Ligand SMILES: Nc1nc2c(ncn2[C@@H]2O[C@H](COP(=O)(O)OP(=O)(O)OP(=O)(O)O)[C@@H](O)[C@H]2O)c(=O)[nH]1
């Protein structure tokens with residue numbers, strides 16, 4: 001059983017039992033039946049930009065939401081002034097249950113668990129092949145976060161004009177992570193952007209990457225309107241690009257899915273990860289865990305997976321990869 005301490009975001013995935021057992025919670029069913037449905041595009045100091053029927057509306061959390069947060073990707077119910085006119089402020093009265101929750105924890109400069117993005121179904125891990133050098137442990141950590149959250153990973157290897165992708169492709173081949181190799185020229189002449197768009201079709205994809213890997217170049221190639229938006233002041237949010245701290249959801253042209261750009265990360269904290277969820281991403285190994293000790297880390301002496309692999313049920317390289325991923329949960333210098 002996972003425990004999250006006092007994280008107020010957790011009541012969206014579990015319905016709390018009614019302790020007293022006699023009084024049904026009257027506010028479980030929405031009282032705001034006239035509320036409009038919105039999608040949170042970005043969050044800036046308590047102001048949430050929501051897309052409501054094609055308009056962007058600025059809103060804040062209604063008091064009744066309490067400490068519960070709404071994050072980029074959340075589906076929300078909004079009341080009040082929905083005109084989207086300047087200086088209007090609507091209220092978010094409900095956050096709909098999430099299909100997924102991408103989190104990270106315990107950065108050097110951020111000790112709290114954060115929900116990065118809600119409702120994404122894919123995580124694009126953007127890594128430059130050089131300048132900056134690839135950081136396999138960071139990639140592994142992002143993969144673990146994706147598997148834990150139930151997102152499908154996609155590796156986007158940029159700056160292929162500078163270095164070969166062979167070593168990384170081989171290393172992640174065992175994990176079965178799909179990969180796309182690109183560079184700026186291929187992105188601007190169209191062909192690579194098409195290939196990436198194909199992988200994003202119909203999905204909500206969160207893009208993460210270390211600062212400087214070319215994520216902006218990539219996102220601009222995918223979402224041409226973004227280029228205008230990031231010039232000086234973002235057309236969607238009205239704020240300058242250098243103050244970007246929140247993720248930003250951008251629609252792909254032609255209703256072809258969503259890109260959620262996230263600020264460059266230096267690390268990806270994993271304190272919240274549950275190995276039993278990560279192992280769902282390894283259906284070839286998962287059945288071998290039935291004989292594991294309780295709360296097995298799958299990286300300990302009594303782990304049943306060694307025997308499972310020794311008996312020929314799965315490829316030893318897969319177990320090796322799983323353990324490599326799980327071991328990244330322990331923090332090391334440079335994470
Ligand atoms: N050689 C080469 N350089 C690239 C490529 N793509 C981007 N760059 C350069 O790499 C640098 C970083 O690119 P950005 O797209 O701003 O990267 P970013 O990941 O958004 O970086 P932050 O804004 O710091 O988060 C810029 O100087 C780009 O011109 C590429 O394919 N090849």
Ligand SMILES: [Zn+2]
Pocket residue numbers: 289292293296297298299302303304305
């Ligand atoms: Zn085990």
